Amino acid sequence: MIRNYLHIAWRSLKKDSLFAFIKIGGFAIGIAACLLITLFINDELSYDKHYADSERTYRVISEIPINGEVLKNVYFQLPLADVLESDFPEVEKAGKYNSSELFGAGKKTIQPYGETKSVIEDGFVFVSQPMLEILELPFVEGQPENALTDPLSLVISKKKADKLFPKGDALGKTVILDYDTANPYKITGVVDRSSIKSHFDYDYLMHLRDTNFNWVNTNYITYIKVQKNTDIDALKTKMLSVVDKYIIPELNQNEMTKKFVDLYKQAKFDLQPISDIHLKTESKIFDNLKHGDIRFVWLFAAIACFVLLLASINFINLSTAKSANRAKEVGLRKTIGAFRKNLVFQFLTESILLSFISFVLGILLAWAILPWFNTIALKSIGIPWSSPLFYLIALVTALLIGIVAGLYPAFYLSSFKPAKVLKGSLTTGSKNKNLRGGLVVFQFAISIILIIGTLIIYKQMDYILNKELGYNKEQVLVVQGAGVLGDKVDSFKKQLLELPMVSNVSVSDYLPVEGTKRNGNTFKKIDDPTEAVGVPGQVWAIDHDYVKTLGLEITLGRDFSIDRPSDATDAVLINQKMALELELENPIGKRITNGDDWVVVGVVKDFHFASLRDNIAPLALVISNSPDMISVRIGTSDLNESIAAISEIWGRNVGNQAFNYTFLDDDFAKMHDDVRRMGNIFNGFALFAILVACLGLFALSAFMVEQRQKEISIRLVLGAPFKSIYKLLTVDFLRLILIAVVIAIPVGWFAMQRWLEDFAYRISLDWTIFLLAGAIALAVALVTISYQSVSAALIQPLKSLRNE
Amino acid sequence: MLLQLHNVFKWVNSGGQRIFLLKDINLQVQQGEFISIMGPSGSGKSTLLNVIGMLDGFDEGEYQFLDESVHNLKEKHRANLYKEYIGFVFQSYHLLDELTVKENLEMPLLYKKFKGSERKAMVADMLDRFNIVGKKDLFPAQLSGGQQQLVGIARALISNPKLILADEPTGNLNSKQGEEIMGLFKQLNEEGVTIIQVTHSEKNADYGSRIINLLDGRMI
Structure with missing residues (x-):
């Protein structure tokens, strides 16, 4: 019996290969997406599982x-x-x-x-x-x-x-x-x-x-x-005795630290x-570790489910849409002895067969795009070919999806009354048309939300990479590991400056990108009568050429000068934020302290020295030695020539050491890699979703054209112009897409607003993004439908009428 | 007696009006009869055939089939009844395009849960009887109309029904093919199969033992 079912399933696949392709292809894409995301999630969840006493x-x-x-x-x-x-x-x-x-x-x-x-x-x-x-x-x-x-x-x-x-x-x-x-x-x-x-x-x-x-x-x-x-909760409370017993007594010994006592009194473990x-780990907890994010895990899981859902919807949509083709078979089988359960079983067998084929294709597809996925997700995931569990899960899931997607069509198809369908008067009820429309709206709404997400992530990324940062990140080569130069650092710097393409050179380990040095200090005004806690800020060790090399802007006062020896010992440049936080109205000449005492000689315009997720923090720049990185500003755009020249000078000084360098703009971009990575993943899955939705739309429009062939022919014979036929076939679908746009925009707006809140510096959401997302969806849908509509409007009417 | 219809009415409501499809039908069919139902288009021939075949219900009256009161049966039991005792032959053959001749013949047996070896024997038997052994692996589209109808009849007969219902079995055939099919029906009837056919043609009706004329849903 099953063999007979598989037989007929296989032959009807072959007979209508376009629809079969769309059903299977859509499914395969959905399964590939799901598999990739499952592997990704599995990888994320596999951390820290090896402890015996976890x-x-x-x-x-x-x-x-x-x-x-x-x-x-x-x-x-x-x-x-x-x-x-x-x-x-x-x-x-x-x-x-x-x-x-x-x-x-x-x-x-x-x-x-x-x-x-x-x-x-x-x-x-x-x-x-x-x-x-x-x-x-x-x-x-x-x-x-x-x-x-x-x-x-x-x-x-x-x-x-x-x-x-x-x-x-x-x-x-x-x-x-x-x-x-x-x-x-x-x-x-x-x-x-x-x-x-x-x-x-x-x-x-x-x-x-x-x-x-x-x-x-x-x-x-x-x-x-x-x-x-x-009892962990009891231990947490008990641990608080440490604060009273050790921390507070020691804080009380020092005037500077006394102010923290009150804070510690409210501390909890x-x-x-x-x-x-x-x-x-919450994103606000800074621990210098590369974290996964459970929110992304959920987000990706949701996207995977959606893509699979879209594919299942195609399946249901197409199966019921093409029901007229199967109606005769159903009626006939019933008259010669099939029970309804036989037919339900038959259609389920068919959808399970499709599901299995799709699984094989989907797994192959996932395997093919895995290298790309690994690159953008920064993972080294492989498909577990050797794991029996993998095959078991794949089999069971294929079975389940086959059943779930096939259930509605199976019951729908098997409900036909033989007397009606054999007479050939099967009309698909309007209820069904609504269901189909609803599913199309749902598919496109999800696609549009993903498009909105993609566009906004892209725009935010673009905004970050091109934002006015307060310094010039272009064409700055950073020599890494320059500490090896030792005493030769000054002569190395001079030799670099002799190169025609080098305009400035600065020696400092503190650069406005991640992976360079950072510290924490507390600044206070000297002669401050008030008992302020102080301003937390960084103090960076730079040299006299730093401001010029990085292109910082001095808004008040002056840069460090080599002609003033005292600059090297007690002068400080502060950023505007520091001036603001310290409440210095006329900062020039004011004295501040972080333990060492400094005189403010200049104020630099705030520049972004951390990720744009964070607000600009107070910063002080002083002359000091930190020789492990040397920034070289290059005047020409011929970077290869410059690298060769600098490398040659490096070799002359420390020939036995490898020449390592980065570019400041690359380092800056790297700081925001996670955003770009997520954008790319989002992009990929949005593409998947749109593809699946379009496949569905394509098949539905093909079906609709097929169904209305006679009507179109009659209209053409009666003299309808191409335009009106095209409109007739297109307008219904476009209406659905428009509804999807209307539903998707608020959802997308809300979701992306939440995402953007993570950034201290962000784009504002304006309507053009949503308009663009809607336009993209409409355009894609229009192209998809048009293929069918145009070919329908160009048919020879007599041909299809003669067949009647 | 094989079946008996008593005061059967069937109607549809359209625009507040009741339109009768069948009006007061009284009919008795004995085993071994060959009945032809005739009448102009829309007179209710096919409707009557569907009611007899239990594919369609009726609104009033009684229907006994082999001493079962069909009008009192639930849909499911009714379906069981026709599946067991009635074979259908259609004007447009209604073979499954995706299945070969052999597979088309085998299908009713699958639903009746015959064993593989039994099915094979019965199909071979039927192919032999209808002289279509050479065509067993062809698909319906590869056959002429007459041959397709031959397969259709073979399929209807394969599970040994008590009654064959044929709705214009020669309607899509040319006269020569039609004669062959009618000859076959006559032969089957002589072998003891009860047949009820709907037909337009006087000539075809003459093959039968009795003619029922319908006009506007009424027997005349």
Whole structure:
């Protein structure tokens, strides 16, 4: 029986291959989209699954209410981990790490002992010994129990070990970091990170020194592992005793820190389960880790479901639309003995067959676009060909989708009365037409919402990349790892300036892009009678040419001058925001302090030195030495020639070191990569959705033309012009698309407004975007329908009439 | 007695008016009869045939089929009844285009849950009887009208119905093909099959044992 069903299903597919193609193709696209997103979500959810005691491991978070807002922070004082372990019996183990660049974490040059060539590597972090066990890092060499006990010990990832020591003998080797030959590090462990997926993705774990032992500075991210059956909420409350016992007494010792006592009195502790760190860390918590975002996971899941839904709608739409073709079969089968359940079963078999074919195609399609998807999503996902579970899930899902999509058509088709359909007087009721229309509206509404999303993300991205930033990011080459120059830095700078294409050179590690140095300070006015808490701000070490090289604008006062020796010791440039926050009305000549005292000599116009998600913060610029990055402003647009020339000078000075450089505008763009990435993913799926919706529309219009062939022929015989036939066939659909536009615009507006709120600097939503989205949808729909309408209006009327 | 209609009425309401399709039909059919229903277009021939075939209901009256009161049966039981005892032959053959001759013949057996070997034997039998063995793997579109109707009749007969209902079985055929089909009906009738056919043609009606004339839904 089933064989007979499959037989007839297969033959009717072949007979109407256009419709079969659209049904299957649409499904395949939907399945491909779903599969990609499922793999993406699966990858995101696979973080931090390897801990044996996952439910007992937490990261400590502080919650301090400031100005009505709760400030959440993961950075704590150095002694906290030890105190938690010693004072609270519930805490089995506590560890900490420090990833701050201020302390020397982040980027470093590394050089195996005895070799002259060094490489710049990222991912250095100071880690306390217990952390190795808390994080359950999989050691392939060395012991997690004591790998980081000794000062100057270093645990590295297997990937980096293989890179630095291709012979595979990394353990026990000595390396020089940042040219500090006096303090060589010894490799005491190798960790194979590829076998686990952890939010903690550092490659170089250095011994953490217990210096800076105080209860004031907070730089250490702290983890604890609690005893079994610990009441976590009770522990959180209990932990507050640390504040009274250690923190507040020490803050009270110093005039400067006394003001924080009141804040700390309202502090609370939170304990974040380790498995929540990757996906569920709030975006306001800054922890220097690359996070996933559970919201994106949900968003993408929703989009995947929608695309699949659109494809299923096509299936239902086309199956019921083409019902006239199957009606005769249904009637006939009934007269010769088929029961309704036989027919339902038959149609379900058919849709399951289609679903299976689509699954095979969809999986192949996903496989084909996976490399592209990996690139834009920054993932390295593969299709799990060898996993039986994958096939099982695929099979079950194919079956389910086949049934769900086939159910309505099956019941609808099998309900025909033989006496009616065999007489050939089957008229599709108006109720059905409404359903079909509704489904088209739904499909297009979703497509338009996705188009709106794509357009707005694109515009915001464009806005960010081309925004007036307050500095000139074009044509600035940044030499990285310039610290190796040592004393030669000044002569290197002079040699660069001799090049005809170089207009300015500045030595500073502080640049307005991510990945360069940052710090935190508190500024106050000197001679301020009021008891202000002070203004949090950064202080950047720059040189005399910095302002010119980056193209900053001085709005008041003057730039640093090489002719005034005192500039190098006590002069400061501040940005407008700092002047505003410090309430300096005539800032020039005013004295401010962050512990060191400075005289304000000039004010620079606010420039964006962080992501445009954030508002511009107060900033102070002082002359100081920070020689690891050298910015070179190039006057010509022939960049290749410039790179060659600079590289040559570099070689003349430190020939044994690789020449590493970036461009400031690239670094800037990289800061907003996540937006671009999301935009691209959005783009891709919007395209999928529109494609599926158009396939559906195409098939529906084909069906409608087929159904009205006789009417069209009669009209043509009676002298109807091409235009009126075209209009007749097009207007109905366009009306549906317009309804979709009207529904989609408010939804899209609301959703994208929410998304934009994430950015401190953003475009305003104006109606042109929505108009454009609507116009795109209309145009695409019009083209789709027109193919059918035009060919219908050009038929030879006699041909179809003669057949009647 | 095979079936009996007693005071059967069928009507539709259109614009506040009741239009009668069948009016007071009284009809008895014995086993082995070959009845021809005649009458002008719109006189209710096909409607009557559909009512007899239980594909269509009626509004008033009684209908006994093999001692079952059809008018009292639920739709489902009625369907079971006709599926078991009645074979249909249509003017436009209504073969399934996607199936071959053999598969078309096999289909009713599939629904009646015959075993594979039985089905094969019955289909082979039927192909043999109608002399179409050579055409068993062809699709309907590859056959002439007469041949298609032959397959249609074979299909109607394959599950051994007590009654064959034929709605203008020769309407789409030329005269020679028509004669062949009618000859076949006559032969089947002589073998004991009860047949009711609707026809326009006096000549075809003469093949039967009895003629019923309809006019405006009424037997005359």
